[in-house]
Amino acid sequence: MTVYLNGQFLALEDAKVSVLDRGFIYGDGVYELVPVYGRRPYRLQQHLARLKRSLAGIRLTNPHTDAEWEAIISELIGRMPFADQGVYFQVTRGVAKRDHAFPAGVAPTVFMMSNPLVLPSHEQIERGVAVVTAVDERWLHCDLKTISLLGNVLARQLAADAGATETVLFRNGYLTEASASNVLLVRNGVIVAPPKDNQILPGITYDVAFELAREGGLPIEVRPVSKDEALAADEMWLSSSTKEVLAVTALDGRPFYGGKPGPVFRKVHALFQASKTA
Numbered sequence: 001m002t003v004y005l006n007g008q009f010l011a012l013e014d015a016k017v018s019v020l021d022r023g024f025i026y027g028d029g030v031y032e033l034v035p036v037y038g039r040r041p042y043r044l045q046q047h048l049a050r051l052k053r054s055l056a057g058i059r060l061t062n063p064h065t066d067a068e069w070e071a072i073i074s075e076l077i078g079r080m081p082f083a084d085q086g087v088y089f090q091v092t093r094g095v096a097k098r099d100h101a102f103p104a105g106v107a108p109t110v111f112m113m114s115n116p117l118v119l120p121s122h123e124q125i126e127r128g129v130a131v132v133t134a135v136d137e138r139w140l141h142c143d144l145k146t147i148s149l150l151g152n153v154l155a156r157q158l159a160a161d162a163g164a165t166e167t168v169l170f171r172n173g174y175l176t177e178a179s180a181s182n183v184l185l186v187r188n189g190v191i192v193a194p195p196k197d198n199q200i201l202p203g204i205t206y207d208v209a210f211e212l213a214r215e216g217g218l219p220i221e222v223r224p225v226s227k228d229e230a231l232a233a234d235e236m237w238l239s240s241s242t243k244e245v246l247a248v249t250a251l252d253g254r255p256f257y258g259g260k261p262g263p264v265f266r267k268v269h270a271l272f273q274a275s276k277t278a
């Protein structure tokens with residue numbers, strides 16, 4: 001498998017980073033994951049805009065222009081033997097003697113790889129998936145897509161331990177998001193989701209879901225959602241670049257609402273599938 005590291009396309013085995021890289025030592029970096037359908041990156045501009053926002057949020061200079069990012073991504077996509085891909089890339093603050101404060105004059109480390117895009121199975125789409133719930137114990141910059149993911153990793157493991165797909169998080173009694181997805185709800189036919197503040201990642205799929213819902217004439221509300229309200233919702237969905245939109249049909253070991261994906265989910269899921277080839 002070919003990967004990209006600091007200006008070069010290399011075999012995965014030959015791509016080496018120093019143990020002093022601040023990504024390794026501090027988790028000091030940001031990342032993106034862009035889904036690719038039929039060799040075409042989906043919503044690339046939005047992902048590059050979010051990357052810029054994350055970089056600015058950790059005070060790291062963007063090492064590439066959008067045109068350069070696009071060229072590297074497209075070169076890597078072309079080198080992969082599969083059509084549907086997940087392009088992962090990260091930028092760290094580079095290699096320096098260990099000291100918390102930013103090093104001066106250090107080049108960032110840029111790494112990119114592309115894996116086959118593993119989408120939800122037919123069964124997961126048709127039957128929905130199980131989630132567990134937990135308290136959101138992460139920091140207060142969840143809007144930045146940083147590689148410091150320990151809080152998300154620990155949350156996600158709770159789902160793995162329970163044989164569930166995701167862990168849905170609540171902070172101070174309010175819904176934030178899940179360990180690697182956004183969470184949207186349906187109440188009385190209205191799609192409801194928490195606002196894109198500092199407590200959640202501004203998901204590209206979350207935006208797409210709202211955009212498609214708007215175009216499809218479905219009512220939408222963006223506002224804080226209490227845990228009680230979330231648990232009483234008619235439908236709950238996960239959204240992410242690899243899950244697309246996925247219905248939640250079991251929560252903490254009990255069937256969620258009807259125990260099967262709801263009608264609003266089916267509409268938005270169909271609109272999403274159509275948007276992939278539009």
Ligand SMILES: Cc1ncc(COP(=O)(O)O)c(C=O)c1O
Pocket residue numbers: 033152177178179180181182200201202203204205206239240241242
């Ligand atoms: C914590 C978290 N929230 C939300 C998302 C969904 O973002 P996107 O739709 O851009 O993939 C992700 C994606 O990996 C995530 O890690």
